Structure formats: C-alpha cells, structure tokens
Amino acid sequence: MKNWKALLASVSLIAFTSGASAAELNIYAWSGEVPQEIVDDFAKETGITVTFDTYDSNETMMAKLSAGASGYDLIEPSQYTVQVLAKQGLLQELDHAKIPNIGNLGAPFKNVSFDPGQKWSVPYIWGTTGLAYNEDCVKTPPTSWKALWDPQYEGRIYMLDNMLAAYIAGLQVNGFDAGTTKAEEIEKATQSLIEQKKVLGGYNSTNYGDLLATGEACLVQGWNGSIAQVMATNPKVKYVIPEEGGSMWIDGFAIPKSAKNVEEAYKFIDYIMRPDVAAKAADLSKSATVIDKAKELLPKEVVENAAIYPPEAALMKADFILDVGDATKLYQDGWTKVKTAQ
Amino acid sequence: MTAPRRGNLVTLALLAPSLLSAILLLAIPILIVIAFSFAEQDTYGGAKFGFTLTSYRELFQAIYLPIFLNSLQLAVVSTVICLLVGYPIAYFIALRAGRYAGLLLALLLIPFWIDFIVRMSAWMVLLGRNGTINSALVGLGVIEQPIRMIGTYPAVLVGMLYAFLPTTVLPIYAALSGLDGRLLEAADDLGATPLQSFWRITFPLSLPGVMAAILFVFVPAMGVYAIPVLLGGGKSIILGNLIVQLFLDFRNIPLGAAVSVVLLAISSVIIVCYMRVLRSVEEARV
Numbered sequence: 001m002k003n004w005k006a007l008l009a010s011v012s013l014i015a016f017t018s019g020a021s022a023a024e025l026n027i028y029a030w031s032g033e034v035p036q037e038i039v040d041d042f043a044k045e046t047g048i049t050v051t052f053d054t055y056d057s058n059e060t061m062m063a064k065l066s067a068g069a070s071g072y073d074l075i076e077p078s079q080y081t082v083q084v085l086a087k088q089g090l091l092q093e094l095d096h097a098k099i100p101n102i103g104n105l106g107a108p109f110k111n112v113s114f115d116p117g118q119k120w121s122v123p124y125i126w127g128t129t130g131l132a133y134n135e136d137c138v139k140t141p142p143t144s145w146k147a148l149w150d151p152q153y154e155g156r157i158y159m160l161d162n163m164l165a166a167y168i169a170g171l172q173v174n175g176f177d178a179g180t181t182k183a184e185e186i187e188k189a190t191q192s193l194i195e196q197k198k199v200l201g202g203y204n205s206t207n208y209g210d211l212l213a214t215g216e217a218c219l220v221q222g223w224n225g226s227i228a229q230v231m232a233t234n235p236k237v238k239y240v241i242p243e244e245g246g247s248m249w250i251d252g253f254a255i256p257k258s259a260k261n262v263e264e265a266y267k268f269i270d271y272i273m274r275p276d277v278a279a280k281a282a283d284l285s286k287s288a289t290v291i292d293k294a295k296e297l298l299p300k301e302v303v304e305n306a307a308i309y310p311p312e313a314a315l316m317k318a319d320f321i322l323d324v325g326d327a328t329k330l331y332q333d334g335w336t337k338v339k340t341a342q
Numbered sequence: 343m344t345a346p347r348r349g350n351l352v353t354l355a356l357l358a359p360s361l362l363s364a365i366l367l368l369a370i371p372i373l374i375v376i377a378f379s380f381a382e383q384d385t386y387g388g389a390k391f392g393f394t395l396t397s398y399r400e401l402f403q404a405i406y407l408p409i410f411l412n413s414l415q416l417a418v419v420s421t422v423i424c425l426l427v428g429y430p431i432a433y434f435i436a437l438r439a440g441r442y443a444g445l446l447l448a449l450l451l452i453p454f455w456i457d458f459i460v461r462m463s464a465w466m467v468l469l470g471r472n473g474t475i476n477s478a479l480v481g482l483g484v485i486e487q488p489i490r491m492i493g494t495y496p497a498v499l500v501g502m503l504y505a506f507l508p509t510t511v512l513p514i515y516a517a518l519s520g521l522d523g524r525l526l527e528a529a530d531d532l533g534a535t536p537l538q539s540f541w542r543i544t545f546p547l548s549l550p551g552v553m554a555a556i557l558f559v560f561v562p563a564m565g566v567y568a569i570p571v572l573l574g575g576g577k578s579i580i581l582g583n584l585i586v587q588l589f590l591d592f593r594n595i596p597l598g599a600a601v602s603v604v605l606l607a608i609s610s611v612i613i614v615c616y617m618r619v620l621r622s623v624e625e626a627r628v
Contacts, residue, residue: 057590057591059590059592059593060590060591062593063589063590063591063593063595066388067595155490155493155494162591163591197577200493200575200577201490201492202492202576202577203575203577204575214470215471215472216471216472216492332591332594333405336405336587339579339583339587340405340406340409340412342408342578
C-alpha cells in the first residue's frame, strides 16, 4: 500500500513539473557553429529549456522541414537555403521589433542580396569554402583546387560530402563560376569530379578536420570554421582559399512557419546578436561574426587568423552561391553519376 | 461462453499488444512509404499525393543499375565471409567449448550493448593511419610506412563482418547445440572418418541454422548505410546511401520511397525463397 502511494506521488510530481516548465525552444543548427556553451548560457539566463540538434548540410535541414511538422522553432540556413525555404513558404516573416539588437549588424550584412531587408533571416556568421592541408605530408603549400586532383596524395584527399560544395571545386577548377546554371559547365565539372575519384580517400563533411589533424588525410576540401577549430590545437593544419576563388557563405537564423515557440526563438536571435554573446560564439566556433562591436571584443589571434578573417583580396574572387532553381536537377543527376562512378 | 471461444479471446488478448505495435510501427509506416513512392515531386522538394509511376520509371534508368549491383555484391560477399568465419566459431562453442560455451556466447554479445556508431568509430581508430594496427605493425617492423585502410573496400568488409558476426553465429550455434551426439558416435563406430561424419551428419543437420544466418546477414546487408560511409569513405554508393541521398540531399521523397519499396520487394523475395528451401530441407529429413 505504501508503495502505491509513493508511486502515485512521484507520477503526479512528474506531471506537475512537466506542466510547469512552459518555456521551450527547439533549435536546429549547423554542427559546430552554435557552441553548446552559448546554448547553456541562454538557457540559464532565460530559464528556457533548449533542445539543440545539428545538421551537416542545408539539404538535410530542408528535407526535415518540407516533410512537415519538424518540431523546430529556430533554424540556421545558408544564403541560398533562405531563398529556397522562403519560396516554399516555409519561413515566417521576421518582426524586427522583437529583435532590438538587429541594429548591431555590420554594414555589409544589413542588405544582403539573398534576403533584402532581413525579411526572412538574420545573418549570424560568415565564412568560406576552401582547402586545407597538413604540413606533415604536403610540403609545398597548395594554392589551387588542382591540389585536390594531385595523384601524389592518392587515397589521402577528402572532399566535402555535399553536392553544391563539391561542385564549387569541380566548376572552378575548370574556370567556371560556382553556382552556374549552364548545363555544359555542370557536365564538364561532373567529368572532373568523376576523374578525381581515383585519388580520393573519400567524401566527408563531418569529421574531415580530425582526418586532417591525425594525418589520415593530407588535403581536404572544407569549411573554414571546422578547419580553424582544428588549427587551434594542431598548428600543422593550414587553410587556404584557392586562387580560383572558392566561395563565401553566410549562415543566419530563421523561424520556420511551423514553429510553436516563436517568442523564445526571437529571444534567442536577439540574445546571440548581443556583442558580448556574439563575440563568445565567434571565438568558440572559430568563425567570423557579422556584429561589428563583437569583432572588437575578439582576441587578437582570432581577428588576425587568416582562416577566419581572410584578406580582402582573397574574398573579392570568391563566388557566392545563390538558389540555382531548376538547374538543381542538373547538379543532382551529375552528383549521382559522380557517386556511382567506380 | 464455451471453452474454445474463450480460448480464442484469451489468445487474441495476449496477442493484442504485439499485433497493435506491428500494425502501428510496421504496417502503417510501410504503407506510407508505398503511398509516397507513387506521389508527384514538385520543384522545391515537396511531394504531392497522387498516382504516378514517374519515380519507378526514373529508378530503372541506367544510372541506378550500378548501385543495385554494388549492393548485391556487397551483400553476397559479406554473407560468404560471415559464414566462413562464423561457422567454425559456432561449431566450437556448440560442440567443443563445454562449460565455457555460455561465457563465449556472452563475450560475443557483450560488445553489442554499445551503440552501433560508436563501435564503427572504434574501427576507424583501429584502422587509421596512426591507429592501433598500423602502429603495431610499424613498431614490429612488419611494414615501414603505415598502410591505408580507411576508405578501402576491405575496411568495409571488416566492418560488415564485425557487425553481422553474432547474427551468423547464433542460429548456427542453435542448430548445432541440438545435435544428437550419438549420431556421431554411431558414425565413428561404423568407420566414418571425422571429415566424413562432418559432411554427412553435422553439416546437413546444421543447414537450417546456416540458412537462417544467410537470411539474417544478407537482408540487412542490402540496406546497410553507416559502414560504407564511415569505413569506406562513402565512395561507393549502395542502396542505403542512395535512399539517404534521395531523401536528405535531393529532397526527392517519391524517388527515395520508390527505392525503399524496391529494396523491400527484394528482401521479401529472399525471405519467401528461404522459407521454401527451409521447408524442403525439413521435409527431406522426415
């Protein structure tokens, strides 16, 4: 009898506490870009219970959103993804009155081409797609995507396991612009990527930084943030934006139409745009912040790290990938050919 | 209420939980996948319900054929390797290990309490360029330079063997442990060599177990995903990867669903064949 009472008491306690904690926030963000510490700080400061999941490609996130109620209140799409999601009608129009800190955005990020006036998204960090190498096995610093086709590193070259990213290298190595919509250029790039498979160790967009740091890989295609995180502990790892241009990207926050905890999502966006928080996030994720006042707070070694803040000359040549529309199908067929080639 | 009717009701009540979960968690999801495979795809990755064979038509294009062949080949090779390694282990545990049999079986199963991805990541550490195996071989002077193992086909096979070994050993062990020892003694008395009694008594009697093992390895091996990605570098795409790519990278839900349906059909055919063969084996024994 006593046991029954105890059981009843604990059950009602669970029901009570779960009913009481109303404020929740479900975040779905790029892996490695929103530090867990920032999420914990936010939860502590606001009392909101945060569930935090990550993805390693925009497409995965889009697939979950377009499949219906995903349960996420806040997502972190890249520039072209904002365009696609907005066209699909999957985003909420942002109410700037709920984001007082939006004024902290640096000038170049106030009116971005993919989302004029921050109608659907607010930029969070920016970075580049380039190549990285381990000095232990690559003696002459590479300057071109061509290094990723070099047979002397056979089996120790890794490409991002991401269609559009792989095509940045495939297109630019042929002298084309990344994000082209021309069928013959995409076809040429497909052939180059098939050719490349002979020397590849594999495709990887999750732990390629570790593969490089341990020497499993000599050369990888990568996003600068993940590489800069590895560089912090292994000085043998170097990052370069190839002379063909590479690409620049901006990842920002957006609120899905299906979001249930909209107020909490706004709170998080506003929180992470506070200069001190943005600085901490940028420092921990080794990424470039879009908040000018946050950049001033960053330690010298972050601001002077060319992998995080590349020289302007290198950025001028970088492509900025926007929604390729119907050409998506051309990329997809090409990528399937690349993946199935022996 | 008559006794038999009551018996039926009791049976139904006892079956209800598993019946209900089978319907909710198995039948309905499969029906949803089948419905999606006939749906239409819009430009931005949405799926509109309807009835179109577009996805199936697209699936039978030349570009996807190598993926089917790759998967089939990987499944066949993995099954053969698992049997070659698993049979002797099962034989030893069932007929030679004596009182250590239970301990050996437990040792075989304990690693499987650990999450699958963690176990595969452990293999990445073992097989890496600076990993345990390379360091040991270099340290012993067997090789001068570390050899590349991650991102190769043999590494995938090692992963497959490791993942599917228990499901190979257990059914064969079960078949062998029920073996009547007097049959072997009789064979011995009648002058059969150990090899003869193995081929004419032990092996035929273990066949139902061997066939269950084939089924348990081959069917899941057709749809495996993580092992080729983690240990094989994701370079050779098989059905499991294709499904992930279609759903998550290309947002082509109808085509992804169609591939899943075809995979399901292949597995069902294999299971039906298995049951036919099993029946004929058992009838032959009677």
